[in-house]
Amino acid sequence: MDRRGLVPVAAASSAGDAASPWWRAPIGPCSTGGLSPVGAGRGVLARLAAAEDRTAGRDGVERSEDPDEDLVRRVADGDPAAIQALVARKLPRMTALAWRMLGDASEAEDVAQEVMLRAWRQAPRWRPGQARFDTWLHRVALNLCYDRLRRRREVTVEHVPERVDESADPGRGLEAADVGRRVQAALARLPDRQREAIILCHYQELSNIEAAALMSISVEAMESLLSRGRRALRTALLEIAPGGAGA
Numbered sequence: 435m436d437r438r439g440l441v442p443v444a445a446a447s448s449a450g451d452a453a454s455p456w457w458r459a460p461i462g463p464c465s466t467g468g469l470s471p472v473g474a475g476r477g478v479l480a481r482l483a484a485a486e487d488r489t490a491g492r493d494g495v496e497r498s499e500d501p502d503e504d505l506v507r508r509v510a511d512g513d514p515a516a517i518q519a520l521v522a523r524k525l526p527r528m529t530a531l532a533w534r535m536l537g538d539a540s541e542a543e544d545v546a547q548e549v550m551l552r553a554w555r556q557a558p559r560w561r562p563g564q565a566r567f568d569t570w571l572h573r574v575a576l577n578l579c580y581d582r583l584r585r586r587r588e589v590t591v592e593h594v595p596e597r598v599d600e601s602a603d604p605g606r607g608l609e610a611a612d613v614g615r616r617v618q619a620a621l622a623r624l625p626d627r628q629r630e631a632i633i634l635c636h637y638q639e640l641s642n643i644e645a646a647a648l649m650s651i652s653v654e655a656m657e658s659l660l661s662r663g664r665r666a667l668r669t670a671l672l673e674i675a676p677g678g679a680g681a
Contacts, residue, residue, distance in 0.1 A: 503562050530542075569644055620670035
């Protein structure tokens with residue numbers, strides 16, 4: 435394992451070996467559940483609406499136990515199995531968060547790696563009973579994402595970077611990739627705070643209470659952001675859908 439961070443480094447078979455390490459999770463557009471490109475935007479919004487309907491049940495009681503507490507303690511003790519378990523549990527989650535915030539797979543990987551490095555360094559100093567470790571990881575990842583967004587603010591990005599289609603069914607894979615790009619483009623149109631709220635509550639599946647604490651706002655303000663974000667996302671998806679207002 436590389437002492438510079440949590441992430442184990444795979445040994446290359448040769449000097450020019452470009453094989454991905456075992457921990458590198460695939461990054462790409464969110465699953466479309468078999469939706470056609472025409473109906474994909476509506477499908478995403480339907481899932482957002484369903485998530486909104488579940489809000490009351492999910493936020494009725496604030497969860498106090500930290501499911502990562504024992505794992506973090508073992509990481510702090512230098513347990514190699516715990517370190518690998520933390521990477522397996524959190525790296526894909528942080529990568530997905532960064533990809534949706536940044537729209538760039540390479541940058542998302544860099545952010546996720548940095549989050550894991552900081553998690554490893556923080557583990558010996560972590561004190562249970564305050565914020566959950568997962569909540570702290572999200573805050574670190576979001577701060578790193580906003581740092582990168584600020585640095586590229588003056589550069590206009592005309593499209594979401596594409597990735598190689600690795601699907602066994604190229605036709606379906608390309609269709610899903612197209613849907614994912616349009617969803618990502620619609621997210622990118624949202625104001626920063628609305629996009630963050632949508633990503634945290636819908637994609638990262640945090641409760642409104644957890645997301646509000648992360649964003650340092652009240653639950654009422656979070657609900658307002660989500661409501662405005664969903665309306666803006668609906669408008670953006672309709673504008674960029676095939677045959678839509680922006681086609």
